[in-house]
Every structure is written in C-alpha cells, then in structure tokens.
Amino acid sequence: MSLVSTLYVGLFYFATVFLVVGLxxxxxxxxxxxxxxxxxxxxxxxxxxxxxxRMFRExxxxxxxxxxxxxxxxxxxxxxxGMLLVLLRHLRYFTEPVWFWVNWxxxxxxxxxxxxxxxxxxxxxxxxxxxxxxxxxxxxxxxxLALIVGIAMSGIGMSFLTHTDIxxxxxxxxxxxxxxxxxxxxxxxxLTHLGLVATLMIVFPISxxxxxxxxxxxxxxxxxxxxREQRHIADWxxxxxxxxx
Amino acid sequence: xADYEVPELKEYLQxxxxxxxxxxxIAPFFAKPDHQADLGFPGELIxxxxxxxxxxxxxxxxxxxxxxxxxxxxxxxxxxxxxxHYYLGTTDANNMPVARQELLRKVYRRYFTFAGKYFPKLVxxxxxxxxxxxxxxxxxxxxxxxxxxxxxxxxxxxTAEISMAAREIMDAVGVGQKYCNEIIAKVFKxxxxxxxxxxxxxxxxxxxxxxxxxxxxxxxxxxxxxxxADILLITPSADFFAEPHVDGLMGYAKVFHEAGVSWxxxxxxxxxxxxxxxxxxxxxxxxxxxxxxxxxxxxxxxxIVFGECGHAWRVAYSFLNTLAGPFxxxxxxxxxxxxxxxxxxxxxxxxxxxxxxxxNDDMTITFHDSCNVARGAGMGGFEGGQFVIPREVIKAxxxxxxxxxxxxxxxxxxxxxxxxxxxxDDLMEIxxxxxxxxxxxxxxxxxxxxxTNLAAICAICKSQFAKTLPYFGFRMDxxxxxxxxxxxxxxxxxxxxxxxxxxxxGEDGEAENA
Numbered sequence: 001m002s003l004v005s006t007l008y009v010g011l012f013y014f015a016t017v018f019l020v021v022g023l024x025x026x027x028x029x030x031x032x033x034x035x036x037x038x039x040x041x042x043x044x045x046x047x048x049x050x051x052x053x054r055m056f057r058e059x060x061x062x063x064x065x066x067x068x069x070x071x072x073x074x075x076x077x078x079x080x081x082g083m084l085l086v087l088l089r090h091l092r093y094f095t096e097p098v099w100f101w102v103n104w105x106x107x108x109x110x111x112x113x114x115x116x117x118x119x120x121x122x123x124x125x126x127x128x129x130x131x132x133x134x135x136x137x138x139x140x141x142x143x144x145l146a147l148i149v150g151i152a153m154s155g156i157g158m159s160f161l162t163h164t165d166i167x168x169x170x171x172x173x174x175x176x177x178x179x180x181x182x183x184x185x186x187x188x189x190x191l192t193h194l195g196l197v198a199t200l201m202i203v204f205p206i207s208x209x210x211x212x213x214x215x216x217x218x219x220x221x222x223x224x225x226x227x228r229e230q231r232h233i234a235d236w237x238x239x240x241x242x243x244x245x
Numbered sequence: 246x247a248d249y250e251v252p253e254l255k256e257y258l259q260x261x262x263x264x265x266x267x268x269x270x271i272a273p274f275f276a277k278p279d280h281q282a283d284l285g286f287p288g289e290l291i292x293x294x295x296x297x298x299x300x301x302x303x304x305x306x307x308x309x310x311x312x313x314x315x316x317x318x319x320x321x322x323x324x325x326x327x328x329x330h331y332y333l334g335t336t337d338a339n340n341m342p343v344a345r346q347e348l349l350r351k352v353y354r355r356y357f358t359f360a361g362k363y364f365p366k367l368v369x370x371x372x373x374x375x376x377x378x379x380x381x382x383x384x385x386x387x388x389x390x391x392x393x394x395x396x397x398x399x400x401x402x403x404t405a406e407i408s409m410a411a412r413e414i415m416d417a418v419g420v421g422q423k424y425c426n427e428i429i430a431k432v433f434k435x436x437x438x439x440x441x442x443x444x445x446x447x448x449x450x451x452x453x454x455x456x457x458x459x460x461x462x463x464x465x466x467x468x469x470x471x472x473x474a475d476i477l478l479i480t481p482s483a484d485f486f487a488e489p490h491v492d493g494l495m496g497y498a499k500v501f502h503e504a505g506v507s508w509x510x511x512x513x514x515x516x517x518x519x520x521x522x523x524x525x526x527x528x529x530x531x532x533x534x535x536x537x538x539x540x541x542x543x544x545x546x547x548x549i550v551f552g553e554c555g556h557a558w559r560v561a562y563s564f565l566n567t568l569a570g571p572f573x574x575x576x577x578x579x580x581x582x583x584x585x586x587x588x589x590x591x592x593x594x595x596x597x598x599x600x601x602x603x604x605n606d607d608m609t610i611t612f613h614d615s616c617n618v619a620r621g622a623g624m625g626g627f628e629g630g631q632f633v634i635p636r637e638v639i640k641a642x643x644x645x646x647x648x649x650x651x652x653x654x655x656x657x658x659x660x661x662x663x664x665x666x667x668x669x670d671d672l673m674e675i676x677x678x679x680x681x682x683x684x685x686x687x688x689x690x691x692x693x694x695x696x697t698n699l700a701a702i703c704a705i706c707k708s709q710f711a712k713t714l715p716y717f718g719f720r721m722d723x724x725x726x727x728x729x730x731x732x733x734x735x736x737x738x739x740x741x742x743x744x745x746x747x748x749x750x751g752e753d754g755e756a757e758n759a
Contacts, residue, residue: 026317033310036527038563039403041395042620043628043656050628058399067657068324068397076322076399126323131262133323136343138369140360141321206359207368211400214318219311220401225623227563228580231570236308240531 001183005172008194009181015201022205023213030217034234040223051224058221075122082116085109086155093166093173110159117152120145144207147200154193164190249674251716252334252681254688258652260327263338268331268678272383274671276421283430284529287419294418295373299356301417302410306357308527311406316353318400319343325394325402330659331387334678339384342394342404348380349411382420385411387675389667390523391616391660405665409525412666416524424669425520429529436536437482437516443470446512449485457495461740465502467494467510470544474509476501477541479517479561479582480552481704489726490707493553496728499735500589503598508550514540517557518704522564523666530560534568547575549582553726555703556664558584559621584624586702589731590634593641599736601746605643608698610730611690612636612648613683613710614658615703629655635702635727642734647694653686661701663709673712680713687719702727 001009045051057063062080065073089109092098124145127137158164165185175182184190203209216222226232278288291297306313325342327333332340339345347369354361354370361370371377390405415421431440441449450467457465468474478501484494501508514536521530541549549572551561561582566572572581580587592598612635624630632655640646653659662679690696701707701724710724736743 030310030314033307033313035310036308037567039311039406039621041392041401041403041656042623042631044623046626046628058401062399064397064401065322065324065399068328068399072322072324123322130323132260132326132338132341133321135263135338136321136323136326136341136347138321139366140364140368143367208318208320211318211320214314215400217310217314218318218401219314220395220403225628227566228582231566233567234308237527237531237567240528 001181002186004186004191005181005184008172008184008191008198009176011195011198012176015198019201019204026205026210027213027217030214034236035219035223036234036237038223038225038227038232039219040225041220042225044223044225046225048224051222055216055222059215071126072123075119075126077119078115079119079123082112082114082119085112086116086152093170094177096170096174113152113156113159117149117156120149120152124149140207144203144209147196147203151193151196151200154189154196157189158187158193162187162189249677252678254681254685254717258333258682258685261333261336263326263332263341263344264336265338267337268335268340268387268675269337269380269383271387271672271675272379273386273667273669274423276423276426280423280426280430281416281419281421283433284416284421284426284526286416286421286426290419294378298373298378298414298418301414302353303357305410305413306353309406309410311403312410315346315400315402315406316350319346319350319402322399324397324399325404328394328397329388329404330391330393330662330682331389331675331679334662334681335387335675337387339380340387342398345384345388346402346404346407348377348384349407352377378415378420381411381415385415386422386667386672387679389616389660389662389665389679391664392620393616393657393660396620396656408665409522411525412523413525416526422524422666424671425523425666429520429524429533432516432520432533432536436513438518438520439482439485441482441485441515443512446485446510446515450510453491453495453498457498461737461742463502463737463740465498465737467498468508469510470512471507471509472544474507474544474546476506476508476548476550477514477537477544477546478508478510478550478552478585479514479537479557480510481517481554481557482515483704483708484552485515487704487708488711489722489724489729490553490704492729492732493726494728496726496730496732496735497552497585499732499737500585500592500598500728503735503737504588504592509544509546511540511544513543517551517554517561519557519560520666522556522560530564531568534560534565537565538569538572541572542574548579549575550585550588551582552585553702553704553728555615555617555705556621557704558702559617562622562624580626584634585728586634586638587624587630589638589728590625593638598641599738599743600641600731600734601736601742602642602644602734604733604742605730606645608643608725608730609645609647609694609696610639610643610698610700610725611646611687611696612639612654612727613661613699613701613706614654614656615701615706616658616660616664618702619656619658632656638727639700639730642730647690647696649686649690653682659683659686661703661706661709662713664703664705668705668708676709677713677716680709680717684713684717684719688717698723698725700725700727700730
C-alpha cells in the first residue's frame with residue numbers, strides 16, 4: 001500500500017475516533033449540566049409530547065429561523081437538506097449489498113449536491129453583503145464555509161466531471177469498516193475531498209458545529225411549560241435548602 | 246429635552262446599518278461599597294479580578310446548561326441581528342444580540358475552549374482585559390433581558406441568560422450596578438423596592454379606600470397584614486403611589502370586593518418585583534422569593550395572587566415553585582401563584598362582574614404585551630393564555646380596542662425599553678432609544694385606528710412609558726393599567742354607578758338605597 005493510502009487510513013481512524021469521542025464527551029457534558037430554572041421561550045408546550053413536536057419542527061423545518069429571516073432560512077434549508085440527501089447517498093460506499101432505499105435516494109442525492117452548494121454560497125454571500133452579518137463573522141466562520149464548499153465542489157467534480165475509481169474507493173471504505181485497510185485511488189480530487197471531510201470531522205466537536213447536537217439540549221426549546229404544576233429543582237439548588245424546611 | 250438624538254419615528258420600522266461605538270459611553274452608576282456588601286459582593290473592583298472572573302465563569306458554566314450551551318452553539322447566522330429594540334434604536338453594532346453575546350463568548354473561548362486557547366485570532370477569542378470588562382459593563386446594561394432574540398434564534402439562544410451571567414460575574418469582582426443592588430438591599434431591609442415602611446403603607450392604603458368610597462359610595466377595603474385572610478396579594482410597590490399603577494391597585498381591590506373574597510397585602514413582602522433575576526443571582530432571587538413564602542405562612546393565607554408586574558410574573562410563574570416551593574400549605578385548587586388577570590378573567594367568564602364598558606368610551610385602547618409575561622411566563626393553564634387573558638379582560642372593560650402590528654405583539658412583542666434593571670435615570674438615553682420600536686408601532690395604530698391609550702400589566706412598562714412617551718410626541722398619561730380600565734368599568738353592587746345605570750339614582754346622583 002502506498003504512503004498516501006496509509007496516511008489516509010490513519011487520518012480516517014483518527015478523525016472518526018476524535019469525532020465520536022469528542023461528540024460523546026460534549027453531549028455527556030450538556031446532558032449532565034443542570035438547567036436550574038424553567039426558561040422555555042414562551043408560549044411553550046405544556047407536555048413532553050408537545051416538546052417533541054416543537055423540537056421536531058425546529059430541526060426539520062427550522063421553524064424559528066423561518067419566522068426570523070426568510071433568506072437565511074431558504075439558504076439554510078437548501079444547505080442542510082441537500083447535505084442530508086448527499087450523506088444518505090454516500091451510504092452506498094459503506095454498505096454491501098447497498099441497502100435498497102439508498103438506491104432510491106441515489107439520483108436525488110446526486111443533484112442535491114447543487115442545492116447544498118447553492119445554499120452554502122448563499123450563506124457565504126450574506127457574510128459579505130449584509131453589513132450586520134459581516135460585522136459578526138469571524139475568520140473561522142469563513143473558513144468553515146470554505147471547508148464545506150470545498151467538500152461539496154470536489155464531490156460534485158467527481159460526480160459530474162472526472163469520475164473517480166468508485167470500485168476501489170468502495171473497497172477502501174469497506175476496508176476501513178472491517179479493519180483490513182485497502183489502497184486508496186490516487187485521484188487528486190478524491191484526496192482533496194477526503195482530506196477535507198476528515199478535517200471537518202475533527203473540527204466538528206470543537207467548534208460551532210456543536211449546534212447540531214446542542215439544539216436538542218437547549219432549555220429554551222426542550223422544556224415544558226409546567227412550572228406551577230411540577231416543582232423543578234437542580235441538585236445544587238436543592239442543597240441551598242438544607243435545614244430550611 | 247435631551248443632549249442626545251431621540252430616534253425619529255418613521256412610517257415603518259427600519260433596520261439600520263450597524264455602527265461602532267455609538268452607545269459605548271452609556272453605562273449605569275456603580276453600586277456603592279455598602280450596597281455591594283449587603284448582597285455579599287466585594288465593594289469595588291478587586292485586585293485579582295481577572296482570576297476571580299474566570300473562576301466565576303467556570304462556576305456558572307457548571308451550574309447553568311443554558312449558559313454553556315449558548316456560548317458553544319451560536320453559528321453567527323445573523324437571524325437575531327435585527328431583533329433587539331436597543332439595536333434598532335441605537336444602531337450600535339454591539340446591541341445586536343449575537344454581538345452582545347460575543348463580548349462574553351470571546352472571553353469564554355479564550356479560557357475554556359481548545360480553539361480559543363491555541364488559535365484565538367481565528368475564532369475571535371480575547372483575553373479578559375479592563376477594556377473588555379468596561380464593554381461588558383456598558384453593553385450588558387443595554388440588554389433588558391426581554392428574550393425577543395431567543396424567539397427568533399434557531400437554537401433558542403437567549404441573550405438574557407448571557408447578560409445575567411455577565412452581571413453575576415461583574416458583581417463577583419466588585420463591579421455592581423447601583424440601581425439593582427441598592428434596591429435589592431432595600432427589599433431585604435424594609436420589604437419593598439421603594440423602601441416604604443409599614444406605617445406609610447397603611448396610610449397610603451387608607452387613602453385609597455377613601456378615594457374609592459368618594460368615587461363609588463362603596464366601602465372597599467385594602468387590608469394590610471390581616472392574618473387569616475384567604476388571599477395574599479403581592480404587587481409591585483409602584484402600585485402604592487405611582488400613576489397609572491395606583492389606579493390598577495384600586496382595580497384589584499374592587500375586583501376582590503365584588504368577588505367577596507378576603508384578602509390582604511403584607512408589609513413584610515410588599516414587593517412583587519424580584520431584582521435578583523436582573524443581576525442573575527440565584528441566591529438573591531431565592532432570598533427575595535422566600536419573603537413571599539414566609540409572609541404567606543405567617544398570615545396563614547390559602548392563595549397567593551400577583552398584581553400587574555412583568556418580571557415579577559416571570560419569577561412568580563416560572564421560578565417561584567423552584568425557589569420557594571413546595572407550596573403544599575396553600576389551597577391546591579387554585580394556581581400557585583395566580584395572576585390578578587387570571588383572577589378577574591375567571592370572574593368575568595362566570596359572569597360575576599358587572600362591567601359598564603361605556604365608562605371607558607373616552608379611550609381607544611391597544612395592549613402592550615410586556616416582554617417577561619409574553620416570553621417568560623404563562624397564564625390560564627393553556628398555551629398562549631398570557632396573550633388571551635389580558636386582552637379579554639381589557640375587551641370586557643372597554644368598547645374600543647385594536648392590536649398593534651403583528652410583528653410587535655404577542656411573543657414578538659418589543660420590550661418597553663426599561664426592563665431588566667434599566668429603569669433608572671442614569672440610563673435615560675438607552676431607555677429612550679430602546680423605546681423607539683414600541684413607539685413606532687403605537688404611532689401606527691394611533692394614525693390608523695385613533696388609538697389613544699396603551700394598556701400594560703407591568704410596573705416597569707408603565708413607569709418607562711410614562712417617562713418616554715413625551716419624547717416621541719405622546720402624552721405621559723397615555724399609558725394605563727389594565728386594572729385601571731377594569732376599575733373604571735366595574736359596577737360595584739350598591740354603588741352610585743349602579744344606581745345611575747339602573748335609573749334608581751336621586752337628583753344629586755346618590756343612590757337612594759345607599
């Protein structure tokens with residue numbers, strides 16, 4: 001196996017472990033940090049079921065964002081749902097035989113890449129064109145967009161311009177999964193694509209990309225409106241009451 | 246009238262381009278060492294303040310998931326940038342909610358995140374310097390913790406949580422705000438924000454009883470410290486004398502009278518407002534809440550009802566059970582605590598109040614949803630009750646009612662500009678500028694529907710509007726209490742008004758059978 005292949009095998013194992021462990025630790029941390037007061041943004045659902053619906057509308061339709069800004073919503077939806085289809089389509093490189101529904105997604109997934117790219121470019125354009133958003137943008141915001149745009153463009157390049165050796169790529173991916181590393185085709189576009197993906201995986205648990213798991217833990221969105229009916233108290237707050245009543 | 250420019254009311258609310266250093270000069274007076282000490286804070290900026298501040302931040306990160314999560318997950322999408330009334334009114338870039346959060350987030354990143362420790366420039370992380378602390382002091386006192394930004398954030402990031410934490414960190418290093426901290430100390434020592442002692446309070450209430458009797462011919466009581474009463478009324482101390490608050494208090498008294506319930510105020514807990522929330526201090530907020538628990542126990546009441554007060558109602562509705570509960574000694578058949586609007590609404594639904602809407606025919610009303618009621622609390626036990634119930638109470642009291650623009654009411658309501666501990670003269674400039682979006686919406690309904698008055702259920706809103714309305718070409722008395730409208734319309738049994746309506750009044754207007 002070539003040096004490049006060995007490097008990429010190492011890179012992907014590292015990135016995967018970093019992503020999974022990093023995310024697990026962060027999620028554990030969020031889950032274990034108390035929310036001592038009831039602070040749902042009102043009006044809020046009165047029941048847990050209601051909260052599940054509210055959260056679903058938030059992550060599936062970006063409900064609050066829709067109320068807030070139609071352009072960000074549109075670009076955000078294009079990017080995220082484009083990416084979702086693209087990711088689902090990529091399951092064909094990791095499954096053998098390919099799951100039947102992944103085949104159904106395949107044609108949509110291919111073109112969803114353009115929606116994803118357009119959404120990203122729209123969001124990026126706002127960082128230059130809208131003065132308010134320009135003001136709040138940090139270099140890392142631009143780099144993050146550059147990274148994902150790079151992934152999308154290199155991917156589109158391989159799908160529509162210069163096809164890469166899909167058979168060998170799949171062997172490489174399955175090899176990673178089964179812990180029997182296989183050589184990676186030396187296609188520069190593919191190497192770029194995979195290098196950026198690994199970078200994204202590493203950046204994920206230590207950046208604002210934490211918004212993905214984080215939203216589920218947001219007290220303003222995941223709490224019920226039931227403070228008068230049920231006493232809500234954190235352990236550290238309970239400790240203040242010792243010997244009081 | 247002012248040495249700064251009062252924002253001009255345009256046809257429509259316009260989103261300004263952000264400008265830097267427009268309101269960085271605005272900051273409240275510092276709390277004096279005595280007042281700091283009363284609350285258990287250092288008297289002035291301590292020597293090792295950076296270290297203490299960072300430790301305090303670490304402490305809060307472990308205690309409040311909201312704080313930690315909100316610092317982590319913002320993606321700088323910009324959805325909140327045009328939502329803050331202070332941004333719209335000042336154009337200062339740091340008054341965009343995300344930029345305000347960023348003042349603290351950049352320090353969090355520097356000390357608590359991998360990227361901030363090793364690549365500070367890349368992610369916008371900075372050391373906690375004196376300049377940063379000064380910015381905090383300015384801009385975290387230009388946030389009224391109204392939560393409008395949290396409605397529009399795709400992750401529900403609530404700047405109020407960040408500014409509460411910032412104020413708590415500043416208190417911990419000895420940089421407290423005079424207005425809030427002085428008032429909290431006053432409540433601990435005397436019982437209310439205004440420092441009204443028991444005799445003064447008793448005197449005031451007696452005067453109000455006389456006023457009501459003069460107006461109606463009916464003896465309506467405003468009892469104080471009466472043991473064994475069924476209901477303890479907790480109301481903002483402004484209700485005892487300020488206009489239009491006091492007209493609301495007379496309204497509550499009339500409603501209680503008509504309902505035939507026994508009730509009392511408490512001189513020990515003669516304050517609904519809980520400024521502990523403004524400074525983000527759980528312990529102070531808790532200590533203030535426990536006064537209410539103690540008063541309820543001492544007086545042996547069965548129910549607690551809150552008067553018209555926005556932030557108080559958020560603490561009461563959302564936090565009181567947590568802070569001072571469980572209230573197993575109260576009658577469980579009623580909400581604990583209950584809002585005066587809920588109380589009046591229930592009576593109206595049961596047709597137990599006779600209302601003469603014509604009494605308010607000189608007014609055309611609109612309702613200002615107070616931010617902390619709208620986005621921080623509920624009413625009536627159903628989703629959105631806090632919007633429906635006050636409106637129903639108003640509509641039962643008057644014939645002419647119109648809502649303001651949809652984008653400025655219900656959970657999208659604009660703060661009055663004086664909430665969150667900003668209702669002090671040393672912050673007048675930010676208060677006037679922050680009032681602009683609400684004033685713009687008011688102007689629109691004034692022109693479209695001939696609205697003459699703005700009704701509210703919050704002591705801060707009422708005081709703030711009484712002060713800021715004139716800056717925008719309105720009159721200060723255009724702000725009214727919701728229960729002032731009730732008070733005008735309610736027809737007490739055996740009153741002169743009843744006699745007049747029923748045609749049983751004598752020539753001099755006195756009821757014949759009175």
